Amino acid sequence: MNTGIERVEPIPGSPALIRKGQMLTDASGLATTARWADAVTEIGGIYRVRLSPGVDVCDLVASVRARGVRASPNHVLTGQPLYFGGPASRPFPRAALPAPEPVPAGRAADAVTVALADTGLAEHPWWRESPWFLERGRETDEVPDSDGDGEMDLQAGHGTFIAGLILRSAPLARLRPIRVLDGHGVGDEAGLLRLLERLRADPPQVLNLSFGGHTFDDQPSPLLEAALEGLAGTVTVACAGNTASDRPFWPAASPGVIAVGALDAEGRTRAPFSAYGPWVDACAPGEWLSSTFLEHGAFDGYARWSGTSFATALVSGAIAAACADRPSPEAVKHVLDPAGTRRIPDLGVVVPMPG
Secondary structure, eight states: OOTTEEEEOSSTTOOEEEEEEEEEEOHHHHHHHGGGEEEEEEETTEEEEEEOTTOOHHHHHHHHHTTTOOEEEEEEEEEOOOOSSSTTSSOEEOOOOOOOOOOOTTOGGGOOEEEEEESOBOOOTTTTTOHHHHTSOGGGBOOSOTTOSSSOOTTTTHHHHHHHHHHHHOTTOEEEEEEOSOTTSEEEHHHHHHHHHHHTTSOOSEEEEOEEBOOTTSSOOHHHHHHHHTSTTOEEEEEOOSOSSOSOOBTTTSTTEEEEEEEOTTSSSBOTTOOOSTTOOEEEEOSSEEEEEEEETTEEEEEEEOSHHHHHHHHHHHHHHHHTTSOHHHHHHHHTOTTTSOEETTTEEEOOOOO
């Protein structure tokens, strides 16, 4: 495990990962926590407090929350492709796929914006000439071996794979790639809060979050809840996780976020790795999906992969396509209308593969 990451388990049998010695709070919590702080940095109105050695982050957070302070450990969040068990536990190369239909002349300005918060985005024939790709910041580029160890990073290509799935459902979408995970698929709550603050100035219609994690107390982070509520008009879609359990996975389990589980390759029943529960709103195929990928080693720009990460991209794409001619709230009702498709208990409304 990364030396900066700590496994905590205040609730027996319900572990969570946090950044060691880090607590997040808003301005109201600074005075309350000052005596335990070694250093403080501000990130869009949220303060990351580095605590003195020996301070129990979870105990401190629970204590200050009891006094009405909004605070949270800096939870670690990870991408959710499948890595354990089964034949699809990593990406596999595949032959080229046909690109989605090109944007009709005069329609590009009307494209729905989908913010893709992930590992970044590599150049690819499907979009290398698209205006939205040419306008991106180079800091969003996805690279195969970011740590220089000679091996492809564990989740290299994750963002690029998701981008292709979104465009298969919504070829008119204007993607806005934002890197919040490293090449191994690791990020944290502080990074997600920073992202949400940036998006408030120019909110997208759809935000795809194919990552998440458990919280130390199995409750939502009050800071993250408030930040998500501040993105009015944005539909946030997040993966339910590859936990094969009904334990809430965040931010997917947050109210107002569409939590997505995965179906098996036939699209009929729950994929064995998928999380489930009453907090899951929708599901889509998540086994052996084919999409865009890196050009690296055995990969020639395309791959097959499994995980709730990728089921989430299909739901984001379906909602983005529906946003083309209706407001975001109506698009969600259209896609997740239980009268229009079947519903699976503890997995929500089924969203089929495009086409």
